[in-house]
Amino acid sequence: MNYLTSLLKELVAKRKLIWELSKADFRKRFVGSYFGVVWMFIQPIVTVLIYWLIFGPIGFKSAPPVPNASYVQWLIPGIAPWFFFSEALNCGTGCLQEYNYLVKKVVFKVEILPVIKLISCLFVHVFFVLIMFFVFLISGKKPELSWIQIIYYSFATSMYALALTYLTSAIQVFFKDMAQIVSICLQFGMWLTLIMYSEQLFLDKGLTMAPMILKLNPFYYIAAGYRDSMLTGDWFFMRPTLTVYFWAVTLITMLVGLKVFKRLRPHFSDVL
Numbered sequence: 001m002n003y004l005t006s007l008l009k010e011l012v013a014k015r016k017l018i019w020e021l022s023k024a025d026f027r028k029r030f031v032g033s034y035f036g037v038v039w040m041f042i043q044p045i046v047t048v049l050i051y052w053l054i055f056g057p058i059g060f061k062s063a064p065p066v067p068n069a070s071y072v073q074w075l076i077p078g079i080a081p082w083f084f085f086s087e088a089l090n091c092g093t094g095c096l097q098e099y100n101y102l103v104k105k106v107v108f109k110v111e112i113l114p115v116i117k118l119i120s121c122l123f124v125h126v127f128f129v130l131i132m133f134f135v136f137l138i139s140g141k142k143p144e145l146s147w148i149q150i151i152y153y154s155f156a157t158s159m160y161a162l163a164l165t166y167l168t169s170a171i172q173v174f175f176k177d178m179a180q181i182v183s184i185c186l187q188f189g190m191w192l193t194l195i196m197y198s199e200q201l202f203l204d205k206g207l208t209m210a211p212m213i214l215k216l217n218p219f220y221y222i223a224a225g226y227r228d229s230m231l232t233g234d235w236f237f238m239r240p241t242l243t244v245y246f247w248a249v250t251l252i253t254m255l256v257g258l259k260v261f262k263r264l265r266p267h268f269s270d271v272l
Helices: 002-013 015-028 036-055 071-093 112-138 145-174 178-192 209-214 218-232 240-271
Strands: none
Touching (some): 036 071, 071 112, 071 178, 071 218, 218 240
């Protein structure tokens, strides 16, 4: 816990450096590309389009569990945070390898590198959230006060992704296959989280335990929270048990990740 406190102080003290490096990292990802930042929208938009064709009015006509909502309106709030989370974890896992020249500097605080990657990915997420708002507005949905909760749930997503990144980035330095393992886990994770389908799919088949097990995934809280914010208007304090569970898991993951990071940090420069 002391290490976490000192890290927070370090992040506040070097906030200007972190901000500038985050902007530089964001720009670097699209340097040399003809379409530049346009590419960051292509994958999520194409993914939403594909699932709309499969499960929407043209395909299997999957009905969302929220009344008066189309499948796309139900899908986007679930898939938007997942894209942010998966990108942050994928990019963050290799951040020490990518910035090895900074890791080798004695005076540089390497703990800020996962934060830099996270903020860089957050820039993309902000744009995608704006697209989500636009889709809801043009489909006739009126803005509601609950939409402001997206800020809270984006913060929750950031903290959970950062907690895991401290663990995976430290291991990646010594175990190069970690990035591939993370990528595979994220592919499974997308389907093991109630993002593409609702729990009603299992309840209709009498599998009452399946939704309870899937809800143990901390990301369920985030996906459900985005949908509550955009569709039902429910507030996060209306899910007290899930809220406490999510932040308890996130805090434990953060402490474990930072402990592993701190233990392995002295050996980073020897391997990179």
